Amino acid sequence: MSTRAATPDVVESAALTGRLNWLRAGVLGANDGIVSISATVVGVAAATDTVTPVLLAGVAAVVAGAISMALGEYVSVSSAADSQRSIIAALRQLLSTDRRAVDDELVVAYMRQGLSRPTAERVVSEIGDAHAVTAHLSQRFHLAEDEVVNPWHAAVASALAFLAGAVLPLLTILLSPLELRIPVTVLAVLVALALTGGVGARLGGAPVGRAVLRVTTGGLLALAATYGVGALLGVTVA
Numbered sequence: 001m002s003t004r005a006a007t008p009d010v011v012e013s014a015a016l017t018g019r020l021n022w023l024r025a026g027v028l029g030a031n032d033g034i035v036s037i038s039a040t041v042v043g044v045a046a047a048t049d050t051v052t053p054v055l056l057a058g059v060a061a062v063v064a065g066a067i068s069m070a071l072g073e074y075v076s077v078s079s080a081a082d083s084q085r086s087i088i089a090a091l092r093q094l095l096s097t098d099r100r101a102v103d104d105e106l107v108v109a110y111m112r113q114g115l116s117r118p119t120a121e122r123v124v125s126e127i128g129d130a131h132a133v134t135a136h137l138s139q140r141f142h143l144a145e146d147e148v149v150n151p152w153h154a155a156v157a158s159a160l161a162f163l164a165g166a167v168l169p170l171l172t173i174l175l176s177p178l179e180l181r182i183p184v185t186v187l188a189v190l191v192a193l194a195l196t197g198g199v200g201a202r203l204g205g206a207p208v209g210r211a212v213l214r215v216t217t218g219g220l221l222a223l224a225a226t227y228g229v230g231a232l233l234g235v236t237v238a
């Protein structure tokens with residue numbers, strides 16, 4: 001009876017962890033969009049009072065950044081998915097050719113969770129063929145067979161997260177009064193970074209204050225660096 005309940009609990013826990021990882025990835029993608037696009041437009045705005053170069057640079061950076069994020073996530077997740085499928089295929093093969101040896105590994109996995117050997121062996125012996133793959137995947141590899149990551153989903157989600165973060169600094173600097181566009185953008189970016197840093201820390205169970213300080217400091221350094229470069233180049237060109 002306890003045997004049947006254990007496997008779904010582990011699978012559900014793994015699914016929850018996976019969803020939290022997706023949320024954290026989304027927050028990080030939005031954070032990247034905020035920092036990279038704000039740094040780009042602030043740097044260009046420091047070099048010129050004209051709106052058109054800021055718009056062109058900002059849109060180009062948004063498109064390039066979203067594509068880069070999507071490609072990077074697609075390649076990374078494709079590798080992870082290939083590894084997951086390889087594990088599942090190898091496990092199925094071993095279960096069909098050497099079930100006893102594979103089940104011994106599952107006994108060890110249960111023992112590491114605190115079960116005695118006799119209890120672990122009894123649990124494993126009661127797992128039928130229909131649930132063998134699920135039990136081995138969840139207990140030994142913390143995977144669920146029906147949750148192999150989709151690289152296309154990951155790529156689209158990463159691009160959308162980046163775009164969500166990129167919209168704020170781009171619209172802020174374009175819609176703000178000329179004389180206030182840089183300070184207003186910096187302020188908006190710091191608020192947005194504080195929010196993403198706080199949410200990311202909450203999802204990861206980390207101290208919120210430290211995460212907010214870290215991400216806002218990093219954003220300020222990026223903005224200061226590109227503003228300095230833009231101001232220097234603007235003076236040089238002029």
